[in-house]
Amino acid sequence: MTTEATTYLPAGLPQPAPAVDGLDTEFWAATRRHELVVQKCNACGGFQFGPEWVCHHCHSFDLGWQRVSGNGRIYSWERVWHPVHPALKNACPYLVVLVELPDAGNVRMPGNLLGDPLQPIIIGSAVEAVFEDHDGSETLVQWRVTDGG
Amino acid sequence: MSDYTIKDKVAIAGIAETAYYKRGAAPVSEFQLTLEAIIQAAADAGMDVRDIDGFASYSNDRNDPPRLAAALGSPDLSFSNMFWGGGGGGGSGAVANASAALVAGYSKYVVVYRGLAQGQFGRFGQGSQARTISGAAAYTAPYGLMSPAQSFAMRVNRFMHDHGIGQNPLKAISLASYHHAQSNPRAVMYGRPLTAEDYDNSRWIVEPFHLFDCCMENDGAAAVILTTVERARDLRQKPAILLAAAQGSDYRQAAPAHNSPDYGTSNFKTVAKRLYGMAGIDPKDVDVCQSYENFTGGVMMSLVEHGFCAPDEVEQFMTFENFQAPSGKLPLNTSGGNLAECYMHGLELITEAVRQIRGESTAQVPNVDISMVCSGPMVQPVSDLILRK
């Protein structure tokens, strides 16, 4: 895993804030430490993302967090050409990918794919998590294609 | 097979819509639009609007039944119902709920309605303008994954990848809607035909959606009045009898952050099965279909999940020719639908399905016995209905 000096999308988009009910406090605390964690059931070992108050596998409320490698595969993708937010006016096209994490039960995480926004995308390509720090806000999880495919 | 208590018991007896406008162009308030549609639907049915004693809507419609009943002077409000979920997933579901109220004896006449003035209120198609965002949206919005088009394009891309499908089926769905709108004077895109070249040359919104793969945003209102078949026969119009209705959502389709296990789907697999089970018909019996186009890719997956073709037959089956009234294999979105008639969140698809049964469509399919509506692909929950003569 690596760290990005600049941000992929311009400032001004809504920034994440941990949920007031505490459900994802640990997820955002971990990204600030540049660690990727996924909710894991202490009863059955099942993973889920986004987090929920109950395990959908076994209905246990005893849930924790598991640090994962940050290595994943592109499950789907899209290239966005039309800005739906004023902050994106000069940022199109940009790439959004949905990444599945084999070491966390293939849960999926959305993020941006770093690099040329016009690059061809191959579903199944290996990617790694890249932590993107934001001043005064939470750290985002972005993705970069690796050679490990 | 269990007994289906609403099957053949309920009919759509009256339909109406206001003039349809471009987004923000309605000259009157959203509440007035809604009242106009309800009053005109009662006139279409040939009944006193004050006899409507039940109200059902969907997608968090802002025009609530107590206010409507008070404004109309309804003496006895007996059913006040909202179908949960956003987008157009609840259009047929609101009809199903209205039918349940009629068969249960809660109400005698139930109106299903939708009013929209997006100049007066916010738009569906824009991203959140908030500075911070919490919960499931925190995993998407900061990455510029904010709008319905963006949320659904990734599902469609995965489906197209899994089945080796290119752009042509999406184009055919778009061309069919615009083609049918050219014979429909109510349509916002009436007099504005779309060619295959126009489609190819149009800008991307988000791949694989061109501009013309996306629904419009409009102002207006529509309403349909349901009652028992018995009562409907005493009214002015030929009843469009509800053969079946179903609503729901497949396993964990609303899992957060795009984690539904089955991802490249319109979310109709279990609902379509229950719909056909209640109706006792097969896809080949469907004479005409109105399938909600938030985006063409959702229609493509919806038609597959309703059994009109297999995923590996999409390229051959989903052609402009096959979708055209009167003689295509599956005349589709014959009023122009959300793409080219009006984005009335799919209630205009239900009024069109009724017109096809009455023989009054502007793109009429001959001898329609079975007229189907699929409401809201890719959202949760979704719903369906089938009308018969």
Ligand SMILES: [Zn+2]
């Ligand atoms: Zn568990």
